[in-house]
Amino acid sequence: MAVEISGDRRNENSIDYLTNCDGAMEMEEERMKARKGKEEGKDEERRENDVLQRRQFSLMAAVFQLIFIGILWVFGRYIDPLDDNRRVYASTDYPLFQDVHLMIFVGFGFLMAFLKRYGFSAVSVNLLLSSFVVQYSMVLRGFLSKKFHDTGFFTIGIPEMISADSSCAVVLITMGVLLGRVTPSQFILLAFFETSMSVLVEHIVFNILHVNDGGRSLVVHAFGAYFGLAASIVGQKRNVMEMDEEGRYHHSDLFSMIGTLLLWVFFPSFNAAIQEPEDARHRAIMNTYLAMASSTVTTFLVSSLVDRLGRFNMIHIQSSTLAGGVAIGSSANAVLYPAHALLVGVLAGLISVLGHAFLSPILERHFKLYDTCGVHNLHGIPGVVSGILSILFALVYDSQSYGKTLYHIYPYYKDGPMQGNRDNHSQALYQLAGMAIVLTTAIVGGLLTGLILRAKTLNQVDDPVPHGETNYYAQSEFNFLSKYQHAQEQEMQERQRLQQVY
């Protein structure tokens, strides 16, 4: 039995390694024998604990999946696009949805694929969590919808799919902070708590405070980042980066660039996806496009400046080039002049690279704030900047410039269909209030969730199990195996059995 454990240790990466290094195979067998002695007699004790540990992910996922089906069975219906007075989706919303869909499922996944031992993990846990959040957030938003309040059931259509996908982004940003330090079952629980809170906060910010957060920079980027950072502090796990010091492939950076570039290319769609009418959507696209261009040029120039020898830093290029899209987000539909969008991009690139270069090392060293993918500098700070800019733009632009679109962007302005009484100053205060609520909830929610995730009954990444053996079935690096491993594992077990017989 002890033999099996050894087989298990030889995960996908170590196979790669074995084919290069002759001695490794023998060493592995040596270690195996040494361990065999120690572990006999402890097997029984461990096995009981094992079942809960090994099967908790499956159990959790099954329960949630059944609940989602049950709720949708009772309360969920499709919209009828022929009767619906919303705009026809095919010519306007569906192409934008597909861009966002690509960002969430491919872009975010590959963005996080730069760590050698977590590359496959990043891409596939990304897929798992998104598939979970899509269903859960649809259910939650359904219950909060006016339709549900009026009729007792809720409807879903393309706009609901866009919202569901953007809820995934919240969780994926948090995943970027914690990657490599959280197990799949912890991630599922985290996604449950975070989505609950983020959908509620979004409801308050959008439908009660009527804050303009067009590209969702506050409710998605800032919320996800600070939630994750707060959870990370409480989690107190050792930084995965240290364990990985030599562990980066050349190609992992290219894979990561696939993620960066897909996010880069489709960011205008993300910021414009829920905008209307036409001119607001158009501005959201153009502003994001320009902010990202200037943010990228600024990232390269500042990255070179902060290096002693003028070199570029891959981390900056993989992340800060996107900061412009985050920083323009909240007011992407509101910014009226191209030059302003360019300035926002420059500001975002500058702050993001400086964050990577100077702030992150300080936070890591002095506050033990580990941030696996540098999320703070890509989503956190630029998200806050976006919130501040949304206050600023509400203050300085003449509300007459928006024409009829004004009441789409700021629905409670004076003389609008909602009979609101806001002006520039009161709207600015509402924007401030929105930002405060988002940040507070994110930090408090993150801390609480972090505490919950420490529960001993949950799979933990690198805590040793009682008998001093590393907790192999929980470690991320052992979470994935390939067909070949199965074959090799079986072969090795059979070889061992033969050795015992003769």
Add this chain to the structure above:
Amino acid sequence: MAVEISGDRRNENSIDYLTNCDGAMEMEEERMKARKGKEEGKDEERRENDVLQRRQFSLMAAVFQLIFIGILWVFGRYIDPLDDNRRVYASTDYPLFQDVHLMIFVGFGFLMAFLKRYGFSAVSVNLLLSSFVVQYSMVLRGFLSKKFHDTGFFTIGIPEMISADSSCAVVLITMGVLLGRVTPSQFILLAFFETSMSVLVEHIVFNILHVNDGGRSLVVHAFGAYFGLAASIVGQKRNVMEMDEEGRYHHSDLFSMIGTLLLWVFFPSFNAAIQEPEDARHRAIMNTYLAMASSTVTTFLVSSLVDRLGRFNMIHIQSSTLAGGVAIGSSANAVLYPAHALLVGVLAGLISVLGHAFLSPILERHFKLYDTCGVHNLHGIPGVVSGILSILFALVYDSQSYGKTLYHIYPYYKDGPMQGNRDNHSQALYQLAGMAIVLTTAIVGGLLTGLILRAKTLNQVDDPVPHGETNYYAQSEFNFLSKYQHAQEQEMQERQRLQQVY
């Protein structure tokens, strides 16, 4: 001359290898010398056989390409989109076409790129076969079209491009079964036979039986999978997986995930591409989206359950996560409730993972049914499930629920414009008949094609040529070479020539 062969053996992968291993170069030269003796005098005999073997692909491709040009010259015209009474393509069809196009040419290619020695092969043969099938299926469908029957020429437009791309999927699914065991010229012949049969079957199922197979799960997924499996049985080639036991890179899995994720993201467009009107297309999108989400969660949970230690299996994640899209396919336009779509996804994920874990090893061991990419569990079984579900949904849903759209989905229902006389039960029988025809034709067609591909005159992958030398110009691993190999080859030849002179 014999010297050249040795140069040829050093394909792209072996170069990678050589740079790591010092002794390899010398061994290569040793082997070269040993072989030199044996092979002298046999060169003449071989050379004649060689020309047919080496040039047969080019010849075949040239003949087909010229025929396509000739037929389109005489019979093919473009539609006039200004006069055409079909919906305008730009606002509805073209974005969906581009999603499908991306799935076929990038998604399928990378999905199959997980084998070390066949990664490049997968991606580029995918491109070749698709380019071939696009032209051939357009010609075939043209001849079967009403327009051709009426006017003597056929027209092509965006909808014809969508159909052509979906015909590629049939062949690419079959390619997934046979990858690594079939040479390019065999693949071209296979594509020719398979496309002929699949377009004909599709014509019968859609235009004569009026079966609802909205997302083409029967005529594309099930047909392609069982055609390939039948051809594989007859082909009787040794499984490429065995040869590759240590041959998988870490990154190949990430490349494969590019394929998985692109297919995942765009599956709603695939299932919705040929739907009309608006509400049927909308349902196809939403149902697919939900089925894939629940199928993915189920894949992870079952994959963990079937592993002794609760780990995830990469193969499952790369393939079973897509099973939901296949299983909902045939009735994607017909399913009326979100909860039903979720249930279909759960069923698909469950069956697909169980297939990978328990059925495939049995088929492989006891029936010698090799399936390189696990196509049976991704396209085969879920395709059949989709057919069965399309019978079920035709039976249980009240046909009044579809409103005016009923006659788009089931055109021969009572009181429709086609003056049909079908009801739920008779339509269910037609659905069953359609599935039977698809499966029978696929299996018989695959067996016949497999037999044809065994012809000695065709390039074969790993049969030794008469003089005991492996058939280097036919083996997949020697089919691709890089610029550097050219340079190295030439250098080595010159070095050899110098050695012979002095």
Add this chain to the structure above:
Amino acid sequence: MAVEISGDRRNENSIDYLTNCDGAMEMEEERMKARKGKEEGKDEERRENDVLQRRQFSLMAAVFQLIFIGILWVFGRYIDPLDDNRRVYASTDYPLFQDVHLMIFVGFGFLMAFLKRYGFSAVSVNLLLSSFVVQYSMVLRGFLSKKFHDTGFFTIGIPEMISADSSCAVVLITMGVLLGRVTPSQFILLAFFETSMSVLVEHIVFNILHVNDGGRSLVVHAFGAYFGLAASIVGQKRNVMEMDEEGRYHHSDLFSMIGTLLLWVFFPSFNAAIQEPEDARHRAIMNTYLAMASSTVTTFLVSSLVDRLGRFNMIHIQSSTLAGGVAIGSSANAVLYPAHALLVGVLAGLISVLGHAFLSPILERHFKLYDTCGVHNLHGIPGVVSGILSILFALVYDSQSYGKTLYHIYPYYKDGPMQGNRDNHSQALYQLAGMAIVLTTAIVGGLLTGLILRAKTLNQVDDPVPHGETNYYAQSEFNFLSKYQHAQEQEMQERQRLQQVY
């Protein structure tokens, strides 16, 4: 201080290498010590020169970025899509824009990622240059616009974004010729000069000569290729391919295929993006689709034919498969029959592969014309072919066949709204004149720019600095570093300092 240099040499790739080879670390330290002696006392002299060299990129980028902001502040406005009488963008232009955007930022980047040491460089410099050119070309086109002439300010919208993206393609094609031999600051200058010329030439060709170059094959593909080749001749740098002889990973080819396939899939959108009305756009899509299919089949068949053993060449597949899209470009909106599009594709594939196989080696050996990515055979020759075909199609097609669309394609034909007086023959002459102007400007402009880039004050790739040390801060391979390198560098420096103390 001298110690630092050694740390710098250990770039990302060498880390990969070090982890495999035991002795490398020691060798590195040996070399370090040897160098230490030589370099003492020269530090002062070097440091002065250094600042200009190290900071010139940042300075240049900052100046340009500030100028762009200034100009857009004073002169740039957004269009108002509600008042604009141009077609609504969301249902027509934006999805096409997104396809083009993906080609430019992801497709071109990965297409050039096949060189081991320049993979990351290719992808990220691609992003940098595009972000630069997007802004600069918008400004330039703004100043050339009728709107600016009439009102003193220019407007930007989705169509301007499409044009800006296509200006990036010009520079990225040139980058393909020069990759690995030009530093970032040289690239920024090159982008400045090339964009200036290409936008001006485009203005002459489109708005003064009224030449039909629908898919921009002349003003983008041919211009970019010959500009780069001319600059390459003057640059006289040693070919990076030689330095890289063993330097290609297996996976780099797969990364490169990501680029190829994205360009392949979206080429119809590129050629159709600026077409109107509906039928011209439809023809542009269909013609490109068919030309690419036949070009791909032809590429495989000719690639196999030119190899002694009938194998395929990766370089051909990565590049010539796209030649059909380039060759149909100029007349993509004008070709009226599907068979003609297929023929154009066959011609393009044939010429492109023959160029790779026979022309490039000659140009390289006898004319020292180095072309890193084989741009001449993908964009150069097919671009010229496209120009010639646009003359041919203007001559042979009956202008009546175009109906009302005639004056969109050839605005100065007789009896049109522009009151022109052209017929088939005079239009053909204009097409010829357009091609001549494009090629002349490209070659002269490239030669001049190549000369400017030789300026000693600019960062140069592999010139030794005065004291015989390679110019480490300018070499492309040292331009990028990762977080781990930072850590390793610092650690090594500290170790060295300790050694000096004790």
